[in-house]
Amino acid sequence: xxxxxxxxxxxxxxxxxxxxxxxxxxxxxxxxxxxxxxxxxxxxxxxxxxxxxxxxxxxxxxxxxxxxxxxxxxxxxxxxxxxxxxxxxxxxxxxxxxxxxxxxxxxxxxxxxxxxxxxxxxxxxxxxxxxxxxxxxxxxxxxxxxxxxxxxxxxxxxxxxxxxxxxxxxxxxxxxxxxxxxxxxxxxxxxxxxxxxxxxxxxxxxxxxxxxxxxxxxxxxxxxxxxxxxxxxxxxxxxxxxxxxxxxxxxxxxxxxxxxxxxxxxxxxxxxxxxxxxxxxxxxxxxxxxxxxxxxxxxxxxxxxxxxxxxxxxxxxxxxxxxxxxxxxxxxxxxxxxxxxxxxxxxxxxxxxxxxxxxxxxxxxxxxxxxxxxxxxxxxxxxxxxxxxxxxxxxxxxxxxxxxxxxxxxxxxxxxxxxxxxxxxxxxxxxxxxxxxxxxxxxxxxxxxxxxxxxxxxxxxxxxxxxxxxxxxxxxxxxxxxxxxxxxxxxxxxxxxxxxxxxxxxxxxxxxxxxxxxxxxxxxxxxxxxxxxxxxxxxxxxxxxxxxxxxxxxxxxxxx
Amino acid sequence: xxxxxxxxxxxxxxxxxxxxxxxxxxxxxxxxxxxxxxxxxxxxxxxxxxxxxxxxxxxxxxxxxxxxxxxxxxxxxxxxxxxxxxxxxxxxxxxxxxxxxxxxxxxxxxxxxxxxxxxxxxxxxxxxxxxxxxxxxxxxxxxxxxxxxxxxxxxxxxxxxxxxxxxxxxxxxxxxxxxxxxxxxxxxxxxxxxxxxxxxxxxxxxxxxxxxxxxxxxxxxxxxxxxxx
Numbered sequence: 001x002x003x004x005x006x007x008x009x010x011x012x013x014x015x016x017x018x019x020x021x022x023x024x025x026x027x028x029x030x031x032x033x034x035x036x037x038x039x040x041x042x043x044x045x046x047x048x049x050x051x052x053x054x055x056x057x058x059x060x061x062x063x064x065x066x067x068x069x070x071x072x073x074x075x076x077x078x079x080x081x082x083x084x085x086x087x088x089x090x091x092x093x094x095x096x097x098x099x100x101x102x103x104x105x106x107x108x109x110x111x112x113x114x115x116x117x118x119x120x121x122x123x124x125x126x127x128x129x130x131x132x133x134x135x136x137x138x139x140x141x142x143x144x145x146x147x148x149x150x151x152x153x154x155x156x157x158x159x160x161x162x163x164x165x166x167x168x169x170x171x172x173x174x175x176x177x178x179x180x181x182x183x184x185x186x187x188x189x190x191x192x193x194x195x196x197x198x199x200x201x202x203x204x205x206x207x208x209x210x211x212x213x214x215x216x217x218x219x220x221x222x223x224x225x226x227x228x229x230x231x232x233x234x235x236x237x238x239x240x241x242x243x244x245x246x247x248x249x250x251x252x253x254x255x256x257x258x259x260x261x262x263x264x265x266x267x268x269x270x271x272x273x274x275x276x277x278x279x280x281x282x283x284x285x286x287x288x289x290x291x292x293x294x295x296x297x298x299x300x301x302x303x304x305x306x307x308x309x310x311x312x313x314x315x316x317x318x319x320x321x322x323x324x325x326x327x328x329x330x331x332x333x334x335x336x337x338x339x340x341x342x343x344x345x346x347x348x349x350x351x352x353x354x355x356x357x358x359x360x361x362x363x364x365x366x367x368x369x370x371x372x373x374x375x376x377x378x379x380x381x382x383x384x385x386x387x388x389x390x391x392x393x394x395x396x397x398x399x400x401x402x403x404x405x406x407x408x409x410x411x412x413x414x415x416x417x418x419x420x421x422x423x424x425x426x427x428x429x430x431x432x433x434x435x436x437x438x439x440x441x442x443x444x445x446x447x448x449x450x451x452x453x454x455x456x457x458x459x460x461x462x463x464x465x466x467x468x469x470x471x472x473x474x475x476x477x478x479x480x481x482x483x484x485x486x487x488x489x490x491x492x493x494x495x496x497x498x499x500x501x502x503x504x505x506x507x508x509x510x511x512x513x514x515x516x517x518x519x520x521x522x523x524x525x526x527x528x529x530x531x532x533x534x535x536x537x538x539x540x541x542x543x544x545x546x547x548x549x550x551x552x553x554x555x556x557x558x559x560x
Numbered sequence: 561x562x563x564x565x566x567x568x569x570x571x572x573x574x575x576x577x578x579x580x581x582x583x584x585x586x587x588x589x590x591x592x593x594x595x596x597x598x599x600x601x602x603x604x605x606x607x608x609x610x611x612x613x614x615x616x617x618x619x620x621x622x623x624x625x626x627x628x629x630x631x632x633x634x635x636x637x638x639x640x641x642x643x644x645x646x647x648x649x650x651x652x653x654x655x656x657x658x659x660x661x662x663x664x665x666x667x668x669x670x671x672x673x674x675x676x677x678x679x680x681x682x683x684x685x686x687x688x689x690x691x692x693x694x695x696x697x698x699x700x701x702x703x704x705x706x707x708x709x710x711x712x713x714x715x716x717x718x719x720x721x722x723x724x725x726x727x728x729x730x731x732x733x734x735x736x737x738x739x740x741x742x743x744x745x746x747x748x749x750x751x752x753x754x755x756x757x758x759x760x761x762x763x764x765x766x767x768x769x770x771x772x773x774x775x776x777x778x779x780x781x782x783x784x785x786x787x788x789x
Contacts, residue, residue, distance in 0.1 A: 459719065459727040462624030510624040514726040552719075552727040553627040553669065559681045559712050559733040 186261050187213065189290035192223075193256035200444040200475050202336060203295040205287065206258040210303040213262045222301050222320040223258055226327045241324035244418070244426065246435040247331070249529045252477050253442060257295070259287060264300075280314050296442075297334055299327075313339065328418045332430060338362065338437030340430055343412040343420035345402030355409035363419065363430050364403045365411050373399055375413050375429040377536045389415055397428055428535075435533045439542075445523050446544045447473040459552040462509040470546055471504035472521050485525035488541070492517055514553040519546045600646035600786050604758050606779030609635045610660045613771060618670045628667040628676075628728070636660045636680065640777050644691060652691040654704065658775075659684050662713075674724040681733060683712040685764060687742050700748040700756075710766050711737045738768035744775075754783030 195201055208219040228240040242251050284294040298315045305319040309326050311333035318330055332340045341364040349356070355366045365373050368385045378397035379385070387398025394415055403412035403420070412420060414427035426434060451470040453460070460468070470489070479485055489499035491507070499505045507519070522541035613633050620629040640658035647653050662682040668675040687708020694701055717732035746760030759778040766773070 459729070461729050510622070512624070514624070514627070550727065551624065552729060553674070553722060554624045555729045555731050556628055556667070556678070557731050557733065558678060558715055559736070 186259050186287065186290055187216070188260045189257060191255055191257045193254065195252050195255055196475075196477050197447075199293055200447065200478070201255040202253050202297070202442050203255045203257065203291065203293065204297045204299060205291060205295040206256070206299045206301055207264060208259075208261060208303075209264045209300050211262065211264070211301075215303070216260045216262075219260070219301060219320070220258065226301075226318070226322055226324055227256070229324055239324075241327055244324075244328050245431055246426075246438060246530065246533060247328070249435075249527050249533075250438050250442075250481070252481055253438070257291060259290060297331075297336060299330075325418055325422075328426075329421075332419060332426065332434055336437070336442065337430075337434045338441070340419055340433060341404055343403040343417055344405050345407045345410075345420075347406050348408075349406045350408040352409065355406070359404060359410070362433050363413055363417075363427070365399065366409055368399050368411060373411075375432075378413065378429055378432075386411060432534050432536070435527075435530055436538060439527070439538075439540075443478065443542060445475055445478040445542050446521075447475050449473070449521075449544050449546060451519070451546050453547055453549040459550045460509060461552045461555055462512075463555050465509055467506045468509055468519075468549070469504065469506045470519050470521070472544060474503065474523065479523070481527050482523065482525040483528040483531075485523050488522045488524050490520040490522065493520070509551060512551045514551050516548055516550045518548050520544065521546075598646070598786075600652075601784040602642075602644040602652075602781055603784050604640075604642045604644070604779055604781035606640040606642070606758065606760070606777040608638050608640070608775065608777035608779075610638045610764075611635050611774040611776075613773075615771065621670050623671065627669045627671070629670070631665065631667060634663060634665055634680070636663050636682075638775060638777065640779070650693045652693060652702070652704075654689050654691050654706070655686070656689065656706075656708075657684065657686045658777075669722070672724070674722045674726065676720050676722040676728060678720065678730060679715075681712050681715055683710055685710050685740060685742075687740060689742060689744070700750070702746050702748075704742075704744050704746075706742045708740055708742065709737050710740045710764070711735065738766055740767065741765040748781055754786070756781040756783075 206219075206223050208216065211219050226241065242248055247254075280294075280298075283298060287295065296314070300315065300317045301320050302317060303320050305317065307317075308319055308322055309330040310317040311330045313335040316327070316330040316334055318327060329342075331337055333342065340362050341359070343363065358366055360367055360372060361374055363375070367373055370376050370379055370381075370385060373379065373385075375397060379399075380396075383393070383396055383398040385399045386401050387393050387396065389400055389402075393400075397413050399411035399413070400415055401408060401411055403410040412427075413429035416422040416425065417427035417430055418425065419427075419430055449470075449472045451468065452465070453468055453470075472487075474487075487501050487503065489496040489502070489505050491512075496505060496507070520543050522543045524541050526540060611633070612635070615631040616629045618630055620626055622629075638658050638660045640656060642654055642656045644652045644654035660683050662680045664677050665680050666675050666677045685708060687706045689704040689706025689708075691702050691704035694703075712733075712735060714735040715730070715733045718730040720728050720730055722728060742762055742764050744760050744762035746758060749757040751757055757778070758781040759776075762775040762777070764773040764775060765771075
């Protein structure tokens with residue numbers, strides 16, 4: 001018996017040894033595979049920020065994190081400007097202490113089961129940095145960045161406890177049904193409003209849907225009608241699409257193209273047709289022979305479309321006989337306008353006790369407490385809330401009931417607005433939001449920037465490089481949009497003396513203190529005609545940040 | 561220059577080896593003062609320190625160009641070997657080879673107190689000196705003057721981080737040599753036979769660097785050959 005037992009444990013042929021070896025191999029293999037796949041999926045995170053791991057993540061816009069609580073997630077672009085904010089609320093809470101006007105995302109119950117939340121980020125948002133703000137633990141200050149909390153106290157939440165993973169969601173099949181792709185051919189292309197280089201312009205491409213070769217003329221007429229006629233109730237207004245602020249002030253930022261495509265293969269029976277990212281990729285490939293840079297917005301002009309217009313972040317679907325105000329509304333709801341909400345009040349929901357969805361962002365809110373209204377900086381103390389819809393408050397910003405397609409419980413900022421279905425003027429709040437979106441997300445004033453700064457880990461020693469030169473080229477078309485622009489150079493966020501207005505500067509390295517430095521250039525100014533458009537605090541510096549460089553303490557001779 | 565230096569070292573080692581094996585190592589040194597034209601060959605091995613004075617001044621500080629203007633005074637360990645031959649009466653001629661090791665040294669930026677530690681360069685000295693031996697107050701003493709060469713070793717270029725996290729580039733240093741003048745004074749204490757305890761103080765003047773080193777060495781001295789016996 002003993003011998004047999006020893007045979008099990010000892011010897012070359014023993015079973016336990018083999019089993020153990022097999023187990024060990026299996027475990028190590030699983031761990032390796034896991035770490036390999038996790039590495040691919042995980043975001044790198046440090047000091048309260050997560051960063052991209054290459055382009056693969058850019059198209060994935062879903063994130064999960066295991067923390068039941070209230071969160072604000074802020075996305076920054078390369079200019080460190082906030083491009084998108086969203087909140088995740090604890091669904092167990094009944095009341096929402098909203099104090100800022102950002103998009104709330106109500107967590108669904110299925111996520112609660114996993115104690116995970118998911119945030120959907122619009123695909124058009126291009127961001128470089130994400131910060132998370134814990135809303136629960138802070139009472140006096142609305143938000144404290146996690147990184148600061150980590151440094152100050154041991155009791156506070158640690159970012160490392162959050163595991164960021166990409167949600168393993170298979171891409172939904174794009175609801176665009178393509179019929180006979182080969183039959184679609186681009187016959188001609190025209191850039192009918194040309195303001196220069198596609199890279200720095202907002203490129204809007206009109207595409208005919210359900211048009212045959214013979215009907216292109218009618219398609220061109222439709223575009224012309226949309227851009228140059230704002231009509232309502234049979235009247236034709238002499239003002240055009242380009243006369244509505246802020247399009248009027250920013251019109252030099254736009255290029256308008258049309259592509260004559262016969263039999264564009266789309267089935268419009270589904271509402272969400274061609275709204276997904278995959279559809280955009282397909283279209284970008286389809287049109288790249290004619291438009292080398294992927295267009296920013298596609299406008300599908302549909303011959304026979306059951307709705308007047310529909311917008312996603314990168315596409316607008318519009319019926320061929322739509323007027324300019326419909327196109328304006330569609331524009332403001334797309335990424336160009338920052339995704340403003342509809343202010344229609346068509347659905348009667350007045351019998352409901354409360355709103356179906358909590359929204360308090362951009363131009364729609366469910367709150368009538370001034371402090372909770374996103375556009376509170378526009379509301380005078382004397383304005384009653386909710387604001388009565390009468391002649392006395394015709395041009396006043398308040399909170400008018402009826403928005404977000406509902407008659408009750410949702411409030412809009414002004415009585416009349418394009419988004420409310422009115423003729424052609426945006427209300428002051430929508431105009432402000434639209435203007436800020438254009439400035440932050442679409443304005444690209446710099447064409448190139450050069451410097452003799454060596455990037456990477458190399459340290460600049462003043463003896464080797466006595467002068468550092470920085471220069472920028474500015475897009476003259478964009479510059480001409482500014483009202484008395486000034487160019488300001490900043491070294492470590494402090495203005496460099498005598499550099500105002502220059503497009504090239506040189507810094508004497510021996511006057512720079514040792515350590516890391518950043519040089520920024522900013523165009524400071526206001527776009528012509530936009531005075532009074534923005535009432536909340538807005539930094540009107542349009543920065544370009546040069547790569548960070550490090551100045552050494554010089555050279556040292558140990559011998560001669 | 562490098563070849564000559566190697567050649568000198570080889571010659572020096574050969575003399576030492578030959579003298580150690582073939583000559584009367586422990587023969588007694590007698591009547592130094594009175595014997596004439598009778599050669600006496602002495603070998604000595606010594607250890608000690610070389611004091612190197614401060615180089616540079618805080619007023620020479622220039623941001624980014626000369627951020628660490630002062631190399632403070634410091635001492636380095638030195639080993640030395642010497643062959644001395646009596647040529648006439650109390651006059652000797654001596655050839656000395658010494659090696660001063662490198663040491664770690666901290667230099668400071670006077671503007672912000674930032675500092676870093678670097679390794680100094682090691683160096684060799686070899687020189688010929690004429691020596692006059694005399695008995696003073698019953699002690700065997702000698703005084704000598706001489707000239708020779710200083711050879712400083714080179715070092716690679718190196719980036720170094722200061723305490724505050726800035727970067728300093730330690731320049732590449734090519735090996736170089738220069739003339740040196742030397743004056744020294746020493747004392748020998750007889751132990752037994754041809755064995756002495758010896759000590760000396762030297763002042764070395766490096767002609768091109770224009771610095772003066774002070775050297776304190778002590779060790780053993782052997783009388784290898786004494787034809788005056």
